[in-house]
Amino acid sequence: MPLQAQIKNFRKRWFPRILKRILIVLLVLGLLLVEFATYTVRQSFPQESGTIQLPQLKAEVTVQRDKWGIPHIYAANSHDLFMAQGYIHAQDRFWQMDFWRHIGSGRLSEMFGSSQVDTDRYLRTMGWARVAQQEIQEINAEMKAYLEAYSDGVNAYLKEHQGNALSLEYTVLKFLNPGYKPEPWQILHSLTWGKVMAYDLGTNFQSEVERAILLKTLIPTQVEELYPPYPQDLPAILPEFQKGKTGEDENYDETQFTAFGIEEVIESITKPMIALEQLIGPTGIGIGSNNWVISGELTDTGKPILANDPHLGVQIPSIWYEVGLHCVSKSAECPYNVTGFSFAGMIGVIIGHSDRIAWGVTNVLSDVMDLYIEKINPKNPNQYEVNGKWVDMKLVQETIQVAGNQPIVQTVRYTRHGPILSDVSPNLKKFQPKPLEIPQNYAVALRWTALEPSKLGYAIPQINRAQNWQEFRTAASNYDVPAQNLVYADVDGNIGYQMPGKFPIRAKGNGRYPVPGWTDEYEWQGYIDFEKLPKSFNPSQGYIATANNLVMRKYPYLITTDWVYGYRAQRIVEMISQKTEPISLEDVQQIQGDDRNLNAQTLVPLLQSITVDTPRSQAAQKLLQDWNLQLGMTSSAAALFEVFWKHLLADTFHDQLPERYFPNGGDRWYAVVANLVKQPNSSWWDNRNTPKVENRDEILRQSFTKAVDELEGIQSKDPKNWNWGKLHTVTFRNATLGKSGVAPIEGLFNRGAFATAGNGETVNANRWRANKSFEVTDIPSLRMIVDLGNLDNSVAIHTPGQSGHAFHTHYNDMVDSWRNIEYHQMLSQPKNVTDNTAATLKLIPKL
Numbered sequence: 147m148p149l150q151a152q153i154k155n156f157r158k159r160w161f162p163r164i165l166k167r168i169l170i171v172l173l174v175l176g177l178l179l180v181e182f183a184t185y186t187v188r189q190s191f192p193q194e195s196g197t198i199q200l201p202q203l204k205a206e207v208t209v210q211r212d213k214w215g216i217p218h219i220y221a222a223n224s225h226d227l228f229m230a231q232g233y234i235h236a237q238d239r240f241w242q243m244d245f246w247r248h249i250g251s252g253r254l255s256e257m258f259g260s261s262q263v264d265t266d267r268y269l270r271t272m273g274w275a276r277v278a279q280q281e282i283q284e285i286n287a288e289m290k291a292y293l294e295a296y297s298d299g300v301n302a303y304l305k306e307h308q309g310n311a312l313s314l315e316y317t318v319l320k321f322l323n324p325g326y327k328p329e330p331w332q333i334l335h336s337l338t339w340g341k342v343m344a345y346d347l348g349t350n351f352q353s354e355v356e357r358a359i360l361l362k363t364l365i366p367t368q369v370e371e372l373y374p375p376y377p378q379d380l381p382a383i384l385p386e387f388q389k390g391k392t393g394e395d396e397n398y399d400e401t402q403f404t405a406f407g408i409e410e411v412i413e414s415i416t417k418p419m420i421a422l423e424q425l426i427g428p429t430g431i432g433i434g435s436n437n438w439v440i441s442g443e444l445t446d447t448g449k450p451i452l453a454n455d456p457h458l459g460v461q462i463p464s465i466w467y468e469v470g471l472h473c474v475s476k477s478a479e480c481p482y483n484v485t486g487f488s489f490a491g492m493i494g495v496i497i498g499h500s501d502r503i504a505w506g507v508t509n510v511l512s513d514v515m516d517l518y519i520e521k522i523n524p525k526n527p528n529q530y531e532v533n534g535k536w537v538d539m540k541l542v543q544e545t546i547q548v549a550g551n552q553p554i555v556q557t558v559r560y561t562r563h564g565p566i567l568s569d570v571s572p573n574l575k576k577f578q579p580k581p582l583e584i585p586q587n588y589a590v591a592l593r594w595t596a597l598e599p600s601k602l603g604y605a606i607p608q609i610n611r612a613q614n615w616q617e618f619r620t621a622a623s624n625y626d627v628p629a630q631n632l633v634y635a636d637v638d639g640n641i642g643y644q645m646p647g648k649f650p651i652r653a654k655g656n657g658r659y660p661v662p663g664w665t666d667e668y669e670w671q672g673y674i675d676f677e678k679l680p681k682s683f684n685p686s687q688g689y690i691a692t693a694n695n696l697v698m699r700k701y702p703y704l705i706t707t708d709w710v711y712g713y714r715a716q717r718i719v720e721m722i723s724q725k726t727e728p729i730s731l732e733d734v735q736q737i738q739g740d741d742r743n744l745n746a747q748t749l750v751p752l753l754q755s756i757t758v759d760t761p762r763s764q765a766a767q768k769l770l771q772d773w774n775l776q777l778g779m780t781s782s783a784a785a786l787f788e789v790f791w792k793h794l795l796a797d798t799f800h801d802q803l804p805e806r807y808f809p810n811g812g813d814r815w816y817a818v819v820a821n822l823v824k825q826p827n828s829s830w831w832d833n834r835n836t837p838k839v840e841n842r843d844e845i846l847r848q849s850f851t852k853a854v855d856e857l858e859g860i861q862s863k864d865p866k867n868w869n870w871g872k873l874h875t876v877t878f879r880n881a882t883l884g885k886s887g888v889a890p891i892e893g894l895f896n897r898g899a900f901a902t903a904g905n906g907e908t909v910n911a912n913r914w915r916a917n918k919s920f921e922v923t924d925i926p927s928l929r930m931i932v933d934l935g936n937l938d939n940s941v942a943i944h945t946p947g948q949s950g951h952a953f954h955t956h957y958n959d960m961v962d963s964w965r966n967i968e969y970h971q972m973l974s975q976p977k978n979v980t981d982n983t984a985a986t987l988k989l990i991p992k993l
Contacts, residue, residue, distance in 0.1 A: 186317055187953045189310045192237035194985035199992040200302045203229060207989040212982045214970055215948035215956035218470035224480045225295045227471055228493045230989055232299025232331070235467060239490035239950040240303070241313040242463055243335075244328050245882055246491055249425060250338025251275040255548040257319070257326060258882070263548060264570070265425065268418030270544040271558050271565045273597065274341035278334050280599045285333075289604055293333040296493045300331035314952050318883055318891060323549040337603060339491045344596040344628040346426050346458070350657060351515035351592065353708050355416060356807055358517075358660055364802070371830075373658075373708070374817045376696045380712030381719050383631065383690065383697045384643065384682050415567045415590060416806070425881055426459065434710055435508035436738075436909060436926075438691035438718055439633040439641045441684070442935070446728035449935030450635035453734050454497055454506025455926035457911045462878035462897060462958065463950035466928050468942065470974065471495060471610070481611040485937075485974040487928055487944065494606040497930060499940065501974070502613045503636045504932040508692045510629040512649055513656075513706035514595040516670075518563040518663030522587035530561050530589075531664040537562075563593040563663055591663060593670065595648040596627045605646075615642055615683060622646040623676045631692040635934050643682040643690045645697060649674045649705055656707055674703050691718045693909075711813040713744045713907045731939060734931050739967030740909040741777040745816045746787050750775070752823060753790070756847050766854045766865045779871030779903045779965075785861070786868060788905060790853035792916045794819070797849050801834045811916030813907050871901030874914060876922035876965075878946045878958065897946060897958045902965050910967070929969065938978050941969035 194211055205222040207230045212218075217234050221227035235243065248254050252269030254262035285293075308327065310317050319326055353373075360369045435456040442449040458465055466487040471494070473480035486498010497507055523529035529536040540560040545553050559566045568590040601624035608621030618634055622644045625632070629647025634640075650670040655661050661668040680697045682690060694710035721737045722729065750770050758764055766786055773783035795809040798819075809815045822828050826842040833840050840848075857868050877898030879885055884895040902922055906913030913924040928944035945965075946958035963969065973979045 186310050187314055187951070190307075190313045190951050191954055192234075192951075193987065195987055197988045197990055200229070200233065200299070200989050201992045202298050202302070203989060203991045205991065209234060209987040209989065210979055210983040211985045211987075212970075212973060212979070213984045214468075214960065215954075216468045216470070216973070218472060218485075218973065218979045220472045220474050220976075222474050222480065224292065224473070224482070226989075227295075227473065227480065227482060228292050229295040229299035229302075231469065231471060231488070231493060232296035233303050233989065234299075234469070235488075235490040236300045236303035236307075236331075238948060239463060239467060240300075240307075240328070241315045242950050243300070243331075243491045246339055246342060247331075247335035249422075250278070250335065250342050252544075253547070254425075255546055255554075257323060257549065259323060259549040260551050263546060263554060264418055265421045266546050267554075267556055268422060268567075268570045270546065270556055271567060271570050272341075272345075272592075273542070273558065273565055274338050274345075275334060276542070277341065277597055277599060278337040281337055281603070282333055284599060285603070289607070290333070292493050292607060293336050293603070296336060297331045297333060304328060304330060313950065314894065315880075315883055318894070326549065336492050339489055340600060340602045340627065341596055342426065343489075345422075347509045347511075347628045348515055348594075348596075350511075350513040350706060350708055351517065351594070352419065354515070354517050354658065354660055355419075357658060359416075359804065360807060363804070371821070372818055373814065374821055375707075376709050377711060377817060377820070381691070381695065381715050382699050383692045383695060383715070384680055384685070385687070385699075386682070386685055415570060418570050424885065434511075434694040434714070434911065436691075436693045436714055436718060436911070437506035437508045437631065437633045438689060438722065438737075439506070439635045439643075440722060440729055440734075441641050441688040442639045444688045444722075444725070444729050445935075446730045447933060447935035449637070449639055449933070450504075450641050451729065451731060451734055452499075452504045452506055452633060452635040452641075452932045452934065453738060453930065454508075454633070455738055455911075455929045456497070456507065456509075457913070457924050458927040459924055460876055460878055460922060462880055462884065462895065462946050464927065464944050464946060464948070464960075465489070466497075466944045468928075468944060468948060469495065470979065472976075482607075483974075484610045485940075485972055486930070487942075490950070492603075492606070494610050496606060497928070499932045499934075499937060499972075499974070500610060500612070501637075501937070503618060503634065504934060504940075505609060505618065505635075506633045506930065507630040509694055510631055510645060510647060510697075511694050511706055511708060511710060512629040512647055513704065513708065514627070514629065514648065514650060516563075516593045516650070516652075516657055516668075517567075517660035518561070518591045518593060518668070519660050520561050520563075520566065520589045520591050520663045522589050524587055527587070528559065532562065533665060539566075559589075561591045561663060563591040564597050566591050590660065593650075595650070595673075598648075600627045602627055614638075615640055618642075619644055619681070631694075631697070633690055633692065635932065637934050637937075639934070640684055641690060642684070643680070643692070645680045645705075646676065647679070649679075649703065651703065656704055658707055678703070687723075689722050691715060691722065693718060711817045713813055713816055714909050714911065716744060717742055717909050731931055731933055731941070735941075735967060735969065737909060738926070738929050738931070739903075741784075741904040742775050743777050743784075743787065743905065743908060744775075745791065745819075745907065746773075746775045748816075748820050748823065749791075749794075750787070752843075752846060753850060756843055756850070758847060758850065760851075762858070763851055763854050766850075766857075769865055769868075777870055777874075777904050777908055779869075779874075779901050781870050782866055782868040784870035784903075785857060785873055786853060786865070788870065788874070788914075788920070789856055790850050792920075793849035793852040793856075794845065795916050797833065797845050797852075798822070798830055802830070808917035810918075811906070812913065815916075816907060869901075871903065873920040874902055874905070874912065874922060875899035875920075876902050876912065876925060878961070895952050897961070900961055900965055926964075929964075929967075930972070931969070932972070937974050938971070940972035940974070942972045943969045 208220040252266045437454040439452045470485040484500040486495040521531040542558045544556045566589045605624035612618040625646040626648045634642040693715035695712035695715040696709045769783040777784040880895035902912045904910035904912045912922045930942040933939040947956045949956040
């Protein structure tokens with residue numbers, strides 16, 4: 147038989163058999179791989195039922211989980227309650243806890259190697275762990291006992307679980323850092339979370355840097371046009387206070403100190419700021435929240451309703467962990483019966499309600515960070531000038547351990563104002579300000595309330611056990627950093643507002659720009675006394691609403707000049723005050739899910755008035771005629787307007803601003819453009835890159851045409867098929883391995899993309915950034931509505947889910963409910979908890 151025929155016959159007879167065998171082998175290997183992966187993944191899933199013995203536990207603890215994986219912990223004493231909380235947090239979220247404590251202490255390089263050295267240098271310069279160590283020295287016996295009990299719970303879990311059994315992330319980390327093993331949990335690790343959150347919620351520091359850098363290319367008047375004053379037609383939180391002097395009335399000119407060549411020193415600190423944002427999400431700008439409380443006089447229950455939705459960066463797992471903490475029998479020793487949202491890594495409930503009171507928080511966005519320009523001795527870099535004399539800096543040695551590499555020793559220099567941030571930049575040069583004849587070296591130091599010992603740790607358990615307004619305010623007096631707007635309600639029918647925090651009283655200046663550190667002119671002279679901070683109890687209007695907006699029109703002290711501009715607040719107030727019928731829980735849910743765009747309220751009339759000369763643009767323009775201004779998920783008009791807004795900002799401002807400071811499209815830009823549209827021939831409208839001089843209407847028409855072109859290119863030629871949710875999606879990314887750049891690894895931990903409604907300034911605040919993309923970056927990280935008439939009617943949701951374990955049922959099972967403004971019941975009464983229990987775990991003392 148010829149060779150060719152033999153080969154043909156072999157293929158015909160044997161190839162199918164070989165292929166079949168190969169396919170069988172591959173199938174078996176695939177099944178084994180799936181089985182191994184499933185085993186590896188499930189190894190870390192928590193035990194939710196049965197019995198576990200814990201050393202140091204004093205009595206039996208019961209943990210009942212509902213269908214969402216939310217645990218209710220029942221203990222006979224405070225020690226066991228917080229120990230069990232530590233154990234349960236570790237069960238569900240230890241990777242997250244481990245990662246956040248490494249951020250708090252500037253030890254990321256120990257986990258992830260040399261890629262995180264610059265971030266660690268920045269964090270060590272901040273020195274959060276050093277401040278937390280000071281707090282430990284000052285802590286009282288009760289708080290120390292609580293934190294030690296919590297640590298004991300975490301460590302009891304760590305003793306029995308390591309590597310794969312802790313979380314899937316540790317399986318992947320073995321390939322990057324084979325020698326890594328989590329250390330025991332310490333009180334220090336619980337205290338540093340407050341520092342990380344204070345930074346995450348901070349804003350003025352970044353705003354000072356931005357304004358100073360903009361002075362390189364803009365005149366002060368132009369910079370101030372980009373940071374306009376709070377609009378007079380938008381609401382204040384406490385409108386009943388309208389008289390007296392305000393701390394914002396003074397018009398200090400601080401720009402002279404940043405316009406003389408020092409901007410490059412200031413700019414040097416932006417690189418590590420950006421690196422840290424990659425880990426914890428965008429900070430400051432865009433980090434807001436809504437909360438409001440409505441008196442029983444206005445509700446259908448006759449009792450208050452309290453609502454809260456904090457806005458934080460998108461992440462998985464959720465930053466929040468929902469939990470119930472219940473003393474089996476309330477007593478002086480064990481006074482807790484509270485349900486709400488905690489942080490994995492810290493004791494207690496941050497936002498929630500007890501059996502007597504409810505509370506919610508929003509960020510004040512207070513100006514508690516000041517940058518000081520320090521004169522450095524040219525002959526001795528470790529000396530700086532104070533009132534004409536050279537003074538020695540405080541030097542602190544820091545050793546950064548780096549996985550797979552040699553340790554790095556860093557010296558942090560401190561002036562009287564705080565750490566020198568400009569040391570972090572490896573390319574720092576010496577600068578000589580132009581007006582001075584004698585050469586000087588300059589550096590930038592940061593003074594910040596969070597770099598001083600805080601009492602925030604005390605505030606959480608004190609709020610959790612408060613029984614009335616007086617006890618709540620006493621607890622709030624310790625809520626010093628980060629400063630928050632606290633709203634309050636109780637079962638007796640009272641509502642209230644308290645702003646707690648440490649707010650500096652400046653000798654001079656308003657904190658908008660970096661200032662000289664070599665004199666006492668701009669020193670802090672202390673803090674505003676707590677009793678003088680804004681508060682309100684049962685106001686006559688019957689409600690209190692906050693959305694990071696101006697607190698009082700007239701207040702004798704400076705809180706900040708960088709308030710959020712009040713668009714979300716305006717919409718909340720409209721929806722509450724315009725109700726003619728008693729307000730129900732369903733009404734409050736509707737407010738939380740509202741997507742009305744008040745920016746469109748300003749610009750749509752102008753868009754309807756301009757002449758567009760193509761059938762395509764005319765068809766698009768018709769979408770705006772009957773639009774209700776809601777940024778709904780499936781809305782065509784919403785897609786058109788938001789894409790237009792992106793182009794309008796680019797066409798108006800990109801020719802004059804540095805790329806890093808291109809408009810992000812948030813509330814400040816609403817206010818900027820609202821002012822500019824009243825000036826059709828403002829120089830901002832002119833594109834300096836073209837020979838002609840453009841005006842407002844030309845730029846509006848140009849931007850509208852670009853929006854139509856873009857949507858036709860990416861979605862459809864038919865405007866009716868445009869869809870906001872397809873553009874405006876949210877992807878929940880793991881802050882570490884989910885951003886590795888390795889697609890299979892990212893696929894393990896990330897979830898999305900999911901269509902969403904709204905934008906950053908709607909009440910349903912799903913922020914996108916016009917200088918980046920339409921992807922959602924910040925979200926209502928939880929929504930809570932508490933009915934003080936019947937606490938078991940209260941509802942909540944957070945996202946993406948309770949569990950920190952990829953592929954667990956509760957890893958991302960709340961996403962659809964969250965994006966559709968749906969809720970689950972907030973269980974609190976024992977019978978209701980029991981009736982809805984899906985699994986029961988007993989923690990018992992180890993004999």
